[in-house]
Amino acid sequence: MGEFWPVPDVLSYLAGSWRVRRTVRDLASGAEGHFTGTTVFGPPEGAEHAGLLHHESGTFTWQGVARPAERTLRFLPGAIPAAALVQFSDGRPFHDLDLTTGRHTADHPCSADLYRGEFSVFASDRWRTVWRVGGPAKDLVLTTDYARGD
Template structure:
């Protein structure tokens, strides 16, 4: 059962700070699964106009464990929403958490990434990416929990 969305007035004010993240990864086409466990931080990038979403942790996939991470850029909009981009500046998706739930779509070559963001409470949000394409059928389910200051 999906949690009841918890609306937030400003996405980046809500996301600011440190979170634990636990992500289940499933390749439904190949029948493989794995986990990413780590930390996420949302912070200003030093320019005063953009934010960074930095994740670092351990990926368990195919019987191996390795360090993994990613960094995304977020640009705030005056209405409390944000534009999310890859670190190199390529656009990723729009983010609007004012209703507590947001569905983002990102076409990537022949694949389509559909992400559902759900704010559960002041201290928890969830992200579910479904990836479809000629060679992909993946499900990435993440739970983010705020760490104590």
């Protein structure tokens, strides 16, 4: 089957609770930080919304200072079950996500910077994202590992 685990239905795959470990490297300065916490993919409030609400919460440590951190995204059904449209919490588009092959690359322009995400699924309970952020304002690599669990 290869290195990647194909996902026939992305929203079903993501639903539930995941442990999260992220490293953030600033390639320009050499600084490194990390985030640990949980991500819960659950149904959004209200029957008018489809898809999943992604809520991440935990602790982000940067240059020795730990702070609480959280974010919310929306994962909406895509054109096929293996795909989703990802939005920021305010409804702005973020990127598409198609895990049919177990791997996907997505781009998100943000001002003059470009975010390029690589998504890799390794098993029913393990996947990873690597975002490379480049441009005049940022030069970062964010690597996030997700493992199924409470």
